[in-house]
Amino acid sequence: MGYVMNAMLIKMKKLLLLSISTLLFFSCNKNNQDTCFSNSNAQSIVHDGINREYILYVPTTYANSSPRPLMLNFHGFGGSASDYIQDADMRSNAESDTFLLVYPQGSCLSGSSHWNACPYGGDNKSSADDFGFVEALINEISSQYNIDSERIYAVGYSNGGMMAYGLANYKSDLIAAVGSVSGTMLDCIGNTSHPMPVIHLHGTSDGVIPYNGSSDYNSSQNVLDHWINFNNANTSATINSDNTGGMNIEHYTYSQGDSSVNVEHYKYIGGDHVWFNSTYQGQNTSQLIWNFMSQYDINGLR
Numbered sequence: 001m002g003y004v005m006n007a008m009l010i011k012m013k014k015l016l017l018l019s020i021s022t023l024l025f026f027s028c029n030k031n032n033q034d035t036c037f038s039n040s041n042a043q044s045i046v047h048d049g050i051n052r053e054y055i056l057y058v059p060t061t062y063a064n065s066s067p068r069p070l071m072l073n074f075h076g077f078g079g080s081a082s083d084y085i086q087d088a089d090m091r092s093n094a095e096s097d098t099f100l101l102v103y104p105q106g107s108c109l110s111g112s113s114h115w116n117a118c119p120y121g122g123d124n125k126s127s128a129d130d131f132g133f134v135e136a137l138i139n140e141i142s143s144q145y146n147i148d149s150e151r152i153y154a155v156g157y158s159n160g161g162m163m164a165y166g167l168a169n170y171k172s173d174l175i176a177a178v179g180s181v182s183g184t185m186l187d188c189i190g191n192t193s194h195p196m197p198v199i200h201l202h203g204t205s206d207g208v209i210p211y212n213g214s215s216d217y218n219s220s221q222n223v224l225d226h227w228i229n230f231n232n233a234n235t236s237a238t239i240n241s242d243n244t245g246g247m248n249i250e251h252y253t254y255s256q257g258d259s260s261v262n263v264e265h266y267k268y269i270g271g272d273h274v275w276f277n278s279t280y281q282g283q284n285t286s287q288l289i290w291n292f293m294s295q296y297d298i299n300g301l302r
Contacts, residue, residue, distance in 0.1 A: 036111050037106075037108070039105060042081065048129045055103040056101070059095045059098055064146050066146065067149075069152070070138070074115060074157070076157045076158030081105045084160075085103050090290065099151075104134065104137060107128045114126065115130050116131075116166070117130075117162035117163045117185075131166065131167070135171060151176055151296075154175050155181070155199075155289050156180060158208065158209065161179075164178040165223070168192055168196050169185075169189055169190030176296050177197035177261075178198055179199040179201070180198075180200050184220070185218055194259070196230065196231065196261065198231075200224060201266040202267065209273065224252075228254045233256060233261070239251065245280055245282070246278040247268055247271060248269040252265040259301065260300050266288065
């Protein structure tokens with residue numbers, strides 16, 4: 001009898017341990033699916049039933065008495081806003097030129113953060129409404145700060161660069177100019193409502209999004225040609241180069257587009273899939289982007 005009771009107790013303990021292990025497995029698995037990033041000092045809004053985070057930087061030079069520009073900067077696939085702000089740091093530019101700077105956080109997909117640069121279906125990665133999130137985010141920030149609605153800019157790295165181009169295609173009523181670093185534009189093309197200034201930075205040795213394109217991605221020149229043609233800019237570029245900042249960089253300017261907008265390209269010879277650290281004529285990546293975009297508002301050259 002005692003032997004039977006002991007056997008039953010051992011079996012019950014095994015079942016209990018199995019149940020606990022199973023519960024822990026599914027709990028951890030759910031956590032990994034729902035939380036694929038970690039941000040410090042983030043704010044959040046709820047959009048489309050999802051809690052969406054962002055990091056907002058307000059310069060000490062900001063005063064509510066006059067409207068100021070807003071720059072959105074999107075991380076790459078699998079990234080977090082907290083890490084990205086360290087790599088693609090535009091805070092010193094925000095201080096010196098008094099604009100608000102926001103690093104939005106992409107939502108999770110199979111354990112990685114991402115951006116949907118196309119409407120639902122087609123080339124997008126999930127059903128997350130990222131265009132709607134960005135619009136809601138702009139509205140939220142504009143309700144708290146004096147934002148110049150004609151000077152809202154968008155730039156991004158890699159998948160974030162795709163997102164910036166997506167906004168140029170589908171939210172151009174909100175965005176004055178866009179930029180991409182080591183990114184590309186997907187095949188979904190929207191009804192851009194005004195001439196769009198574009199700055200595109202890309203390395204020729206990019207092994208993730210190849211400079212010359214692939215079966216998955218458009219080449220840098222294809223992307224540039226789209227915006228050159230859209231803006232009716234000069235198809236022959238003015239070309240300059242500089243090799244004093246750690247890398248040979250070629251600068252192409254396609255000028256005299258409608259509303260006096262330009263399309264500009266920085267070609268990093270031998271450059272990899274990165275937010276570039278090399279400088280061009282003494283300007284780092286953040287300075288090149290801001291100096292280009294700040295010339296424009298939603299109506300063209302200021």
